[in-house]
Amino acid sequence: MLTDQLTTLGVARELPGEVVFEQTVPRHLVHRAAVSEVFLTDLRIIDDTTFSVGAQWPRDHSFYRLSTPHRHDPMLLAETIRQAALVIAHQVFQVPLDWKFMSHETNYQVTSAGLALGKRPADILLSVTCHDIKRRGPRVAGMSMEISCHREGRRIGSGSVRWSCVTPASYKRLRGGRDELDTSGDPVPAPMARQLVGRDRSRDVVLSPLGERDRWLLRVDQHHPVLFDHPVDHVPGMVLQEAGRQAAALLLNRPDVAPVACRFTFDKYVEFGSPVIVSAGRCTPATSGALGVGVRIEQDGSTVAHGLMDMRIVD
Numbered sequence: 001m002l003t004d005q006l007t008t009l010g011v012a013r014e015l016p017g018e019v020v021f022e023q024t025v026p027r028h029l030v031h032r033a034a035v036s037e038v039f040l041t042d043l044r045i046i047d048d049t050t051f052s053v054g055a056q057w058p059r060d061h062s063f064y065r066l067s068t069p070h071r072h073d074p075m076l077l078a079e080t081i082r083q084a085a086l087v088i089a090h091q092v093f094q095v096p097l098d099w100k101f102m103s104h105e106t107n108y109q110v111t112s113a114g115l116a117l118g119k120r121p122a123d124i125l126l127s128v129t130c131h132d133i134k135r136r137g138p139r140v141a142g143m144s145m146e147i148s149c150h151r152e153g154r155r156i157g158s159g160s161v162r163w164s165c166v167t168p169a170s171y172k173r174l175r176g177g178r179d180e181l182d183t184s185g186d187p188v189p190a191p192m193a194r195q196l197v198g199r200d201r202s203r204d205v206v207l208s209p210l211g212e213r214d215r216w217l218l219r220v221d222q223h224h225p226v227l228f229d230h231p232v233d234h235v236p237g238m239v240l241q242e243a244g245r246q247a248a249a250l251l252l253n254r255p256d257v258a259p260v261a262c263r264f265t266f267d268k269y270v271e272f273g274s275p276v277i278v279s280a281g282r283c284t285p286a287t288s289g290a291l292g293v294g295v296r297i298e299q300d301g302s303t304v305a306h307g308l309m310d311m312r313i314v315d
Contacts, residue, residue, distance in 0.1 A: 028097060032229050040054065067198050070116065072116075105266070143163070145161050243278050248280055267302075268299075270304050
């Protein structure tokens with residue numbers, strides 16, 4: 001059965017590592033509604049815990065883009081890692097498609113050279129190793145993944161992710177009715193000035209003024225076509241990471257900086273309908289020559305997520 005499912009993706013055990021970039025994987029495997037938001041192209045099994053994943057980064061994207069025309073947005077790597085974790089979970093470890101996923105920690109680092117925009121889309125190879133695999137009975141319930149990122153034979157970055165998953169019934173109990181709330185009609189607060197966070201469209205700004213130094217209100221627009229590609233019952237992790245990026249740009253007063261490294265921990269679900277505060281402060285960077293920013297995200301008096309962003313000017 002595993003072989004039959006993998007064949008639908010062009011995956012073959014006898015061709016380890018030889019990923020192809022001809023078409024995207026089925027969108028439901030990476031939890032996307034829009035085919036245009038699928039970056040993965042292939043999955044190859046090396047052994048029981050090691051895999052090669054192909055991805056392609058477009059030369060331009062409606063949301064994941066920088067003000068410079070010469071580099072890819074580093075956040076493309078964050079989204080690619082998210083999608084890789086899901087396709088491996090579903091296709092290899094047989095996690096049912098209706099189970100609910102929770103990301104606990106994620107990080108990436110990428111070189112400026114690896115972000116260079118070429119004359120063609122960037123073909124990306126992820127080498128993924130799985131460890132600390134948790135099981136609930138016969139089913140996989142979570143794991144950690146270490147990722148090495150390559151482009152044209154050169155290592156350009158790395159990352160990791162730790163996630164868990166639960167059955168729909170367990171998720172409903174866990175959410176306590178919050179999964180049934182419809183807050184999509186709630187008013188969206190005014191954005192920060194787009195030019196201050198390096199955006200060319202106000203709809204892509206995820207922070208709103210709070211009137212306090214180095215603190216902002218999370219701006220949640222559930223109608224955003226990329227950040228909210230489909231209906232969800234809580235604020236997605238990619239929205240929180242984007243909030244971290246924009247908070248770092250505001251703190252540094254440098255809209256031209258990009259997050260060449262990002263490490264985020266998600267402590268709780270971030271709920272709709274209750275204010276979320278994003279704060280930022282300087283910290284020691286993990287990347288040489290970068291500007292380090294620590295980000296804290298709070299809701300109802302508790303920290304719900306926190307992260308470290310290494311920001312660098314890319315041209």
